[in-house]
Amino acid sequence: MARQNFIGLVVSQGKMNKTVKVQVERKTFNRIINKEIMKRKNFLVHDESNVSREGDIVRIESCRPLSSRKSFAIAEIRKNKGSQFAQYDAIAKERVLAEENEKTMEFLNRRERIEKELSEGSDLIRDLAEIRKFAEGQIKEGEVIDEAKIQQLREKYGIKSWPPQAEVLELELESLREKVQSLKLTIDFVEPLLSLLLSDAKYQEKVNGALSNFSKKPVEELKPAVKKNILRKFLLTRSDVAKEIFSEELKFVSA
Amino acid sequence: MFRNFIGLKVIQSPTLSRSFQTTAVAQSKKSILKIQSQERKEINQLRQRYIQEKKFNIDPVLGIANNPFLNRLEAEVREPTVMGLGYQKEQVDKLIHGAKEARNLEHFQREHLEAETLRNQEIVNRILNMKNRSEAEILKFKVDLARKEFQRFDGDTGSSEVQAAIATVRIHHLYQHIQQNKKDYQNTRILRMLIQKRQRILRYLKNDMPERYFYTINKLGLTDTIVNMEFNFDRRYMQNFKMFGDRVLIKESKSAREEERKQKRKEKKILKNKSLKELRSMKKALE
Numbered sequence: 001m002a003r004q005n006f007i008g009l010v011v012s013q014g015k016m017n018k019t020v021k022v023q024v025e026r027k028t029f030n031r032i033i034n035k036e037i038m039k040r041k042n043f044l045v046h047d048e049s050n051v052s053r054e055g056d057i058v059r060i061e062s063c064r065p066l067s068s069r070k071s072f073a074i075a076e077i078r079k080n081k082g083s084q085f086a087q088y089d090a091i092a093k094e095r096v097l098a099e100e101n102e103k104t105m106e107f108l109n110r111r112e113r114i115e116k117e118l119s120e121g122s123d124l125i126r127d128l129a130e131i132r133k134f135a136e137g138q139i140k141e142g143e144v145i146d147e148a149k150i151q152q153l154r155e156k157y158g159i160k161s162w163p164p165q166a167e168v169l170e171l172e173l174e175s176l177r178e179k180v181q182s183l184k185l186t187i188d189f190v191e192p193l194l195s196l197l198l199s200d201a202k203y204q205e206k207v208n209g210a211l212s213n214f215s216k217k218p219v220e221e222l223k224p225a226v227k228k229n230i231l232r233k234f235l236l237t238r239s240d241v242a243k244e245i246f247s248e249e250l251k252f253v254s255a
Numbered sequence: 256m257f258r259n260f261i262g263l264k265v266i267q268s269p270t271l272s273r274s275f276q277t278t279a280v281a282q283s284k285k286s287i288l289k290i291q292s293q294e295r296k297e298i299n300q301l302r303q304r305y306i307q308e309k310k311f312n313i314d315p316v317l318g319i320a321n322n323p324f325l326n327r328l329e330a331e332v333r334e335p336t337v338m339g340l341g342y343q344k345e346q347v348d349k350l351i352h353g354a355k356e357a358r359n360l361e362h363f364q365r366e367h368l369e370a371e372t373l374r375n376q377e378i379v380n381r382i383l384n385m386k387n388r389s390e391a392e393i394l395k396f397k398v399d400l401a402r403k404e405f406q407r408f409d410g411d412t413g414s415s416e417v418q419a420a421i422a423t424v425r426i427h428h429l430y431q432h433i434q435q436n437k438k439d440y441q442n443t444r445i446l447r448m449l450i451q452k453r454q455r456i457l458r459y460l461k462n463d464m465p466e467r468y469f470y471t472i473n474k475l476g477l478t479d480t481i482v483n484m485e486f487n488f489d490r491r492y493m494q495n496f497k498m499f500g501d502r503v504l505i506k507e508s509k510s511a512r513e514e515e516r517k518q519k520r521k522e523k524k525i526l527k528n529k530s531l532k533e534l535r536s537m538k539k540a541l542e
């Protein structure tokens with residue numbers, strides 16, 4: 001006769017050595033309400049190597065009585081969800097600990113730096129005033145200014161010249177000029193080259209080589225339309241590299 | 256009814272009619288064994304109780320105490336250079352410097368201007384400093400920091416872990432508020448709903464992405480038990496976890512008090528036993 005077999009959920013583990021509690025759900029027919037209802041029963045089950053964890057779904061099989069309440073043993077683990085969760089938990093604990101240590105150190109270092117700056121009375125306005133004083137030569141008599149310190153401050157704020165020359169505002173004209181340039185690039189270089197490269201299969205290898213680093217997916221898996229788009233983007237954004245790679249084809253196009 | 260009893264004749268039970276000396280030796284041995292087994296049972300019950308208590312000893316609202324992530328958020332707010340309304344100190348300084356330079360071009364009173372600029376800077380710093388901002392703004396700042404740590408991609412505001420993290424920050428904030436204003440029943444209700452919402456979100460996340468789920472609960476100082484247990488933010492909780500100190504919030508019935516006293520007496524008696532070192536250490540760990 002075949003042995004008794006059930007499928008159940010491990011509900012308690014780690015409290016007894018080599019034993020787990022498995023809950024089995026069965027349908028029974030209730031004559032009073034004329035309906036099938038779920039009935040649960042807990043079995044103590046032998047687990048020789050202590051592998052199962054809470055939340056696993058297991059198949060249990062009857063065996064000779066191992067103790068007064070134990071006459072089943074785990075036959076197989078159907079779903080090891082419980083052990084997987086335990087593993088995830090352990091990994092997450094380690095990860096969180098490492099991350100928190102790192103971030104706390106970062107925070108403490110930042111705080112130390114800020115405290116030092118505050119105690120020295122150094123902030124942007126005072127520093128810039130000092131740099132200006134030095135640059136414009138407005139030093140009073142008897143005042144000593146440390147040249148190395150000024151250099152340090154300049155490096156801190158990234159000031160190369162005084163007054164600092166940096167583009168603060170993007171002018172409309174400038175952006176228009178850029179647009180025109182990119183359009184010109186597209187018309188003269190990108191579109192003709194693109195149509196040439198896609199027209200013949202002999203350029204296939206060269207194109208694949210160029211796109212191997214650029215596209216996120218492997219080039220062989222790309223659909224033709226997607227590949228065309230990526231190639232266009234490559235030609236537009238990395239025109240210098242593209243001109244080098246496809247120099248022969250460019251000559252052909254211009255001719 | 257009384258009349259019926261009069262006619263009854265008292266029949267003595269056979270055991271009572273026997274003298275004390277006739278009790279069999281075997282019977283006394285049996286009773287000793289019974290007492291011993293009773294003791295063993297009581298010890299086991301106490302151990303089980305301690306195990307259960309340890310499982311549910313963690314605060315289901317605040318999680319494990321001294322969580323490094325939440326502590327760090329609290330410390331970030333108190334930094335001297337943190338500013339409200341989303342301003343950075345560097346930006347503000349640059350703005351003030353720019354204003355000074357602009358004035359510098361008009362007038363040529365540099366000495367006077369320098370002192371005035373520093374004074375202006377001090378004023379702006381004081382107004383914008385997080386120390387002087389509203390509670391709502393502080394909360395907003397903390398929520399934003401928490402969001403940035405849990406986001407899956409830049410600008411992520413809706414993923415489950417972000418929602419859970421934001422809920423946790425808000426829960427801690429509201430908890431403090433309610434501790435100070437214990438009659439604010441409206442906010443108590445909001446907090447109750449928020450706690451259960453967090454549970455719901457995390458339960459969904461466990462089903463959806465278990466790896467992220469365990470990362471999130473560990474970072475927020477929660478446990479799997481807290482997330483999956485049935486919990487209501489009620490007076491029983493407030494009393495057990497001393498939300499309002501030692502204030503008594505629930506009046507127990509006489510029988511319940513008696514039962515508790517009985518259990519305490521029993522526990523004390525069991526713990527006196529010298530061989531039960533393990534149980535004593537378990538109790539110490541609980542406290």
